[in-house]
Amino acid sequence: MVPARVVAGKAVSIRPVRGVRGNSRASAQTTANSAAAGRAVIANTGGPLYSALRSDLLRRIRSGEFAVGEWLPSEADLQREYGMSQTPVRRALKELEQAGLIRRHQGRGSVVRGQEILAATRMIGLGSELRERGHQVGVKVIGTPKLVEPPPAAVQALGLAASEPAVHLMRVFEVDGTPSVLFEHYLSPAITLETGQLEAAPSLYTYLTERGAAPSWAHEEIRAGLLTTAQGALLGRPAGCPVLIRERTAYGKDDQAIEYATYWICAEGYSVALHLQSTFT
Numbered sequence: 001m002v003p004a005r006v007v008a009g010k011a012v013s014i015r016p017v018r019g020v021r022g023n024s025r026a027s028a029q030t031t032a033n034s035a036a037a038g039r040a041v042i043a044n045t046g047g048p049l050y051s052a053l054r055s056d057l058l059r060r061i062r063s064g065e066f067a068v069g070e071w072l073p074s075e076a077d078l079q080r081e082y083g084m085s086q087t088p089v090r091r092a093l094k095e096l097e098q099a100g101l102i103r104r105h106q107g108r109g110s111v112v113r114g115q116e117i118l119a120a121t122r123m124i125g126l127g128s129e130l131r132e133r134g135h136q137v138g139v140k141v142i143g144t145p146k147l148v149e150p151p152p153a154a155v156q157a158l159g160l161a162a163s164e165p166a167v168h169l170m171r172v173f174e175v176d177g178t179p180s181v182l183f184e185h186y187l188s189p190a191i192t193l194e195t196g197q198l199e200a201a202p203s204l205y206t207y208l209t210e211r212g213a214a215p216s217w218a219h220e221e222i223r224a225g226l227l228t229t230a231q232g233a234l235l236g237r238p239a240g241c242p243v244l245i246r247e248r249t250a251y252g253k254d255d256q257a258i259e260y261a262t263y264w265i266c267a268e269g270y271s272v273a274l275h276l277q278s279t280f281t
Contacts, residue, residue, distance in 0.1 A: 050088035053078070054095050061101060061112055072102065072110045098219040098249075106152050125203030126183075126246075126263060130175055138174040142234065145169040145193040150260075154186035157249045157260035165189050166260075171204075172234055179235045182264040188213075191258065204259075205250075213258055215250040222246050224267075231264055242267045 060066055073081065078089045093110055096102045102110045127137050150158070150166040158166060166186040173181035185204070187193070191213055201207040205215055222244060229239040243264045250259040 048088065049082075049084050050091035050095070053082055053084065053088060054092040057092060057096060058101065061096075066112050068112050070112050072112065074109050104156070106156065125205045126181065126265075127173065127203040128205075130173070131202075135175050136177070138177075139199050140172045140174065141195045141199055142170040142172060144195060145198075147189060150186045154260045158186065158188060158257045160189075167191055167193060169193060169198075179237075180266045182231055182234055183261060185259060185261040187260075188256075188258045208258070213252060215258060216253045216255075218248050218250040220246055220248040225264070227264060235264075235266065237266065 057066075057072070066072055072078075072093075075086060075089050075093070078084070078093075079086060082089070093102065093104060097104050097110070101113060103113050104110045127139065130137050145167055147165040148168040149163075150160065150168070154160075154166055155162070155164075160166060166189055169183075169185040169187065171183040171185075172179050173183070175181065191208070192211075193207075198204070198207055201210075208214060225243050225245040227235065227237055227239060227241045227243055232239045232241055235241075244267055246263040246265065248259070248261050248263070249257055250261070252258045
């Protein structure tokens with residue numbers, strides 16, 4: 001969950017003028033009531049526009065106005081409804097996505113996610129995690145880190161301009177002598193990587209911390225998948241080998257994204273343990 005912040009500032013008043021969703025009078029009344037509730041809650045809120053918008057969209061999701069699987073209004077519609085520019089609208093949606101409440105699709109919009117089990121845990125690199133479990137971990141950098149044109153997912157995660165490059169890095173972890181994890185990283189173009197020092201560092205995050213680019217927090221999703229032929233060749237595994245895929249965006253202390261990474265972890269012998277804190281009273 002994105003930590004809440006109190007920001008000093010003058011009152012922000014946001015007045016949605018959203019049209020009717022649906023064709024019934026009941027739908028129109030629901031929308032009108034929601035807009036009125038939004039005005040009542042937000043009118044005396046101090047802080048930036050994106051924070052006020054995020055809170056009001058969260059209220060509307062939790063109330064059921066935007067149901068699971070339903071698409072939110074487009075960025076352009078939200079700008080018109082709330083009288084905002086593109087920047088606060090995008091940041092509000094980004095933070096809702098980071099909290100696991102919506103999923104954003106490039107060129108399509110944002111859809112409300114189901115009530116999945118989410119857990120927050122301490123943030124460490126995978127190398128440190130595996131070493132803590134008693135494994136021997138070796139690191140091999142594939143090729144030379146270089147500036148490249150990143151894919152759309154990395155552009156969105158890192159908040160890059162359309163033509164802005166990112167530092168591309170690929171690595172393989174040998175766990176107890178066996179190639180077991182493939183990494184693909186896209187990092188902020190302000191970060192400089194040196195292959196020799198990177199391979200010698202305990203982890204990528206240790207390397208970044210020593211150079212003043214320490215990650216502060218991250219959002220990560222884990223899913224199952226299969227290796228492609230190219231990925232399998234790097235790990236010495238056949239195409240179609242089952243893997244756990246961890247997709248992570250890491251942020252610095254200024255809340256700016258510094259890394260977008262995907263890990264493909266050979267499934268045998270690896271598990272994810274979560275400690276869940278109850279929110280029920």
